[in-house]
Amino acid sequence: MRNLLFFLVKYGPTFLFIFLQGLCFYLIVNNNDKQESIYVNSSNLFTGYLNQKTQEITNFLSLDEENALLRKDKASLLQQIINSNIEKASSQIDTIDNRYNLISSKICSKTLNLRNNYITLCKGALEGIEPGMGVISDRSVVGIVKEVSYHYASVLSILHSQSRISVSLKNKIHHGYILWDTADPQYVNAYAIRKYADISKGDTIVTSGYSIIFPSNLDIGVVEKFEVEAGGETFEIKVKLFDDFNSIDDVYVIKSLLKNEFDSLNINNE
Amino acid sequence: MNNQVIKQFLRFLLVFIIQVILLKRLDLTFGSFNYIHIFLYPILILFFPFKTPRALFLILAFLLGLGLDFFYDSIGVHASAAVFLAFIRKYILKLLEPVEGYNFDKNVPVTAIGLPWLLSYVAVLLFAHHFWFFSVEAFSFVYLKEILLRTFSTFIASYVLIMLYLLIFNPKN
Numbered sequence: 001m002r003n004l005l006f007f008l009v010k011y012g013p014t015f016l017f018i019f020l021q022g023l024c025f026y027l028i029v030n031n032n033d034k035q036e037s038i039y040v041n042s043s044n045l046f047t048g049y050l051n052q053k054t055q056e057i058t059n060f061l062s063l064d065e066e067n068a069l070l071r072k073d074k075a076s077l078l079q080q081i082i083n084s085n086i087e088k089a090s091s092q093i094d095t096i097d098n099r100y101n102l103i104s105s106k107i108c109s110k111t112l113n114l115r116n117n118y119i120t121l122c123k124g125a126l127e128g129i130e131p132g133m134g135v136i137s138d139r140s141v142v143g144i145v146k147e148v149s150y151h152y153a154s155v156l157s158i159l160h161s162q163s164r165i166s167v168s169l170k171n172k173i174h175h176g177y178i179l180w181d182t183a184d185p186q187y188v189n190a191y192a193i194r195k196y197a198d199i200s201k202g203d204t205i206v207t208s209g210y211s212i213i214f215p216s217n218l219d220i221g222v223v224e225k226f227e228v229e230a231g232g233e234t235f236e237i238k239v240k241l242f243d244d245f246n247s248i249d250d251v252y253v254i255k256s257l258l259k260n261e262f263d264s265l266n267i268n269n270e
Numbered sequence: 271m272n273n274q275v276i277k278q279f280l281r282f283l284l285v286f287i288i289q290v291i292l293l294k295r296l297d298l299t300f301g302s303f304n305y306i307h308i309f310l311y312p313i314l315i316l317f318f319p320f321k322t323p324r325a326l327f328l329i330l331a332f333l334l335g336l337g338l339d340f341f342y343d344s345i346g347v348h349a350s351a352a353v354f355l356a357f358i359r360k361y362i363l364k365l366l367e368p369v370e371g372y373n374f375d376k377n378v379p380v381t382a383i384g385l386p387w388l389l390s391y392v393a394v395l396l397f398a399h400h401f402w403f404f405s406v407e408a409f410s411f412v413y414l415k416e417i418l419l420r421t422f423s424t425f426i427a428s429y430v431l432i433m434l435y436l437l438i439f440n441p442k443n
């Protein structure tokens with residue numbers, strides 16, 4: 001008995017250490033599991049609130065810049081309306097006019113320097129945001145919504161080692177996907193585009209529209225460098241993102257109005 | 271005694287808030303070099319009252335790490351590194367023990383032991399913490415080069431900041 005007590009006093013902390021490390025690893029692994037992604041993250045109400053307050057101060061300090069951007073956005077939106085009106089007038093076939101709705105949101109907090117980066121939006125389930133929706137900025141694709149609470153949403157940024165988005169070359173039929181190599185937040189890599197694709201520096205990489213998450217032809221970045229993987233059949237392409245993630249404050253969440261229809265079709269196929 | 275606890279708690283809060291509000295937002299990307307992230311919070315564990323029972327100390331470190339994880343969206347990673355740091359502190363203290371031994375009883379700040387001791391104490395533990403943190407974050411030694419790069423660059427930045435912090439908050443020395 002005395003020996004047991006002595007043993008516990010001497011090695012207790014070591015066992016506690018091993019136990020706590022085990023707990024940590026359990027949490028990490030559990031958190032990476034898509035199905036069981038846990039609730040405690042920055043979409044949690046309290047940390048979200050604090051993040052929001054600090055972001056509000058930052059926002060105030062960059063109001064001028066923000067206004068300039070807003071004016072520019074407004075201009076481009078007006079331009080789009082005019083263009084689509086012309087298109088409608090000239091086309092004979094009735095198309096479904098509203099496939100996607102955009103929900104605009106501010107960013108409450110974000111990281112850039114880690115391997116796995118998340119963005120927290122200041123809007124959540126109350127505004128109609130759901131997990132799995134795509135998120136874009138004015139110039140580029142930003143990520144996919146992972147978790148939502150009532151007032152906040154946590155977004156898996158494309159600067160996340162597990163974020164994978166289907167892309168294609170603009171105006172061409174070749175498809176692939178992008179992954180972040182976790183080094184530089186200005187670049188992502190595109191893979192799986194066949195080596196006979198006609199590609200040149202400066203080509204635009206856009207979303208392929210193969211999933212319902214993003215509409216097709218949304219800009220992502222331009223081809224900076226490309227090479228055929230040794231002995232491979234596909235290109236490895238370095239893509240410079242259109243948007244500087246550090247300066248993004250406003251994003252749009254894409255709500256697909258045909259998602260249910262699309263999903264039911266996929267279930268039928270299986 | 272009570273006064274000491276309150277003082278400790280306030281320091282805890284201050285460093286925690288600096289970490290999650292200021293340092294988390296700092297973007298230290300130079301061109302394509304994106305490996306720097308500053309961690310100030312290890313200082314809480316490094317200079318946590320040295321006479322704390324070890325088990326309690328480990329649990330507090332775990333809670334601190336978990337609290338940071340909530341803000342960093344990295345459940346478990348900071349907690350793991352913080353617990354590791356708390357665990358090895360005793361051994362590093364023993365390793366660096368001056369000839370005359372430690373003097374934790376009186377109201378002498380630990381920094382009074384001397385600058386060379388302080389420099390090496392912080393350096394060894396901080397480096398161990400960062401290496402553990404980035405290893406756990408990558409979760410595989412396949413990325414050893416990247417882990418080392420992140421460890422070294424983050425270590426330098428954190429080390430400078432922690433030394434500045436000590437300079438400001440321990441004016442007696």
